[in-house]
Amino acid sequence: MTVPSASPEGDVCCEVLIVGGGPTGLFLAALLARRGVGVIVLERRAAPAEHSRAIGLHPPALRALREVGLERTAARVGARIRCGRARSRGRELGRLRFARAWPGRPYVLSLPQSRTEELLADRLAESAPGALRRGREVTALRERADGVEVTARRMGEAGETGSTAEPLRLRARVVVAADGSRSTVRELLGIGTTGTEHRDAYLMGDLADPDSAGAEGTGSHGVGTDRDALIHLEPGGVVESFPLPGARRRWVVHTGRGDLAEPRSEVLTRAIRERTGMRLDPGTTSMISAFSVRRRTAQRLVTTRCALLGDAAHEISPIGGQGITLGWLDALDAAPLLARTVRATAGGRSSRGPLDADPAWQRLERVCRRRARVAGLIAHANTALGRPLPGPFAAARTLGVSIALRTPLRHVMAWTYSMGWARRR
Numbered sequence: 001m002t003v004p005s006a007s008p009e010g011d012v013c014c015e016v017l018i019v020g021g022g023p024t025g026l027f028l029a030a031l032l033a034r035r036g037v038g039v040i041v042l043e044r045r046a047a048p049a050e051h052s053r054a055i056g057l058h059p060p061a062l063r064a065l066r067e068v069g070l071e072r073t074a075a076r077v078g079a080r081i082r083c084g085r086a087r088s089r090g091r092e093l094g095r096l097r098f099a100r101a102w103p104g105r106p107y108v109l110s111l112p113q114s115r116t117e118e119l120l121a122d123r124l125a126e127s128a129p130g131a132l133r134r135g136r137e138v139t140a141l142r143e144r145a146d147g148v149e150v151t152a153r154r155m156g157e158a159g160e161t162g163s164t165a166e167p168l169r170l171r172a173r174v175v176v177a178a179d180g181s182r183s184t185v186r187e188l189l190g191i192g193t194t195g196t197e198h199r200d201a202y203l204m205g206d207l208a209d210p211d212s213a214g215a216e217g218t219g220s221h222g223v224g225t226d227r228d229a230l231i232h233l234e235p236g237g238v239v240e241s242f243p244l245p246g247a248r249r250r251w252v253v254h255t256g257r258g259d260l261a262e263p264r265s266e267v268l269t270r271a272i273r274e275r276t277g278m279r280l281d282p283g284t285t286s287m288i289s290a291f292s293v294r295r296r297t298a299q300r301l302v303t304t305r306c307a308l309l310g311d312a313a314h315e316i317s318p319i320g321g322q323g324i325t326l327g328w329l330d331a332l333d334a335a336p337l338l339a340r341t342v343r344a345t346a347g348g349r350s351s352r353g354p355l356d357a358d359p360a361w362q363r364l365e366r367v368c369r370r371r372a373r374v375a376g377l378i379a380h381a382n383t384a385l386g387r388p389l390p391g392p393f394a395a396a397r398t399l400g401v402s403i404a405l406r407t408p409l410r411h412v413m414a415w416t417y418s419m420g421w422a423r424r425r
């Protein structure tokens with residue numbers, strides 16, 4: 001592997017610099033390290049994330065984890081969701097199973113994002129010790145024909161700036177922006193976004209699962225289990241729940257269109273009780289947050305020496321939970337191109353020219369855009385399906401879903417939901 005080094009001026013030099021140590025950045029770094037590419041990841045947060053945030057890893061994401069040797073580990077510590085059950089007003093409408101769409105991986109894995117990031121960071125540390133540099137926020141960058149100069153500042157544990165510390169200067173042949181939906185790199189490159197804001201608001205919380213209490217829970221993250229996802233299509237708005245490892249469950253409730261609801265456990269458990277009759281103990285809440293949804297895509301994903309991947313490139317509604325999978329598919333496609341690009345410029349050999357003029361990078365941009373468009377449309381449909389509806393419309397929706405789940409249409413729905421359309425050869 002080409003190890004990062006220091007230039008005569010004291011700048012840190014590496015082949016690929018990844019900005020952002022979220023799921024996309026860490027996964028890409030692990031892939032590149034396996035290919036022997038000298039990689040550095042700069043992550044603004046000084047400490048690992050604790051928020052459970054994204055939990056759904058679809059079969060293409062599990063396939064991606066295999067590339068860094070983590071599929072089995074993830075499957076062991078996550079909760080396997082083989083079946084989704086749709087309900088309304090106390091009645092079961094039907095079931096969706098993923099076995100037909102993905103015979104080899106017949107489930108969506110539920111694993112808190114904090115745990116996913118921990119697994120990836122550990123894997124990266126094994127193959128490229130010191131590559132992940134936490135508490136470093138990128139504040140400026142300058143693209144040149146043969147590389148990028150980057151400036152970063154140190155951040156403390158509480159997110160405060162290390163004001164007395166000298167800014168860090170780094171040079172890389174290529175910079176990858178994996179710094180999320182509010183990407184600083186995207187802004188520094190002057191790349192705008194297009195898209196739409198939805199007015200749908202949600203409350204989300206992780207609570208003890210009364211149905212699985214006592215059935216598991218060895219170790220701090222619990223052990224893998226098979227439990228069902230529940231989707232309650234109610235006139236007041238959808239109530240979704242997904243198993244989490246460790247006898248817990250993630251609840252997501254549509255709270256209307258407009259302002260966000262107050263992120264309090266009692267507000268969440270009351271909405272669940274009023275719509276479904278289920279009584280949950282708010283005292284068992286380990287995470288609660290309110291969010292709204294939007295869909296945005298960067299106007300360019302590739303520039304002279306930079307590429308945007310993951311949420312920095314495309315943000316979609318979390319309803320349907322495809323964001324991490326999309327970022328990893330971007331990374332799988334970008335890794336061989338990055339390796340090829342740094343090899344072509346190694347040892348002072350002349351640059352192959354701007355990335356955005358290279359047909360392979362242009363193709364990558366098209367592929368990433370197409371995937372994000374499909375995922376965005378599916379997430380949009382999921383969001384629309386869960387909106388509050390007046391009585392007769394809610395009854396028509398219930399009827400439509402129960403018919404679909406009793407006909408071969410359910411196989412199409414399972415294929416769509418489990419991202420069968422994103423299968424890689």
Ligand SMILES: Cc1cc2nc3c(=O)[nH]c(=O)nc-3n(C[C@H](O)[C@H](O)[C@H](O)COP(=O)(O)OP(=O)(O)OC[C@H]3O[C@@H](n4cnc5c(N)ncnc54)[C@H](O)[C@@H]3O)c2cc1C
Pocket residue numbers: 019020021022023024025042043044045053054055056057113136137138139178179180181183184185204291309310311312318320321322323324325326327
């Ligand atoms: C409520 C909610 C639920 C979701 N549920 C799911 C789900 O179930 N399944 C799913 O697949 N997706 C889900 N998503 C989406 C998923 O969380 C994102 O798609 C995913 O986190 C994107 O990963 P990323 O690495 O591209 O960006 P991020 O996770 O946003 O990571 C970006 C990283 O960059 C760092 N950073 C930012 N700026 C800088 C800077 N200037 N310098 C250095 N570092 C910087 C940040 O600290 C962060 O660690 C959900 C999202 C939300 C909000």
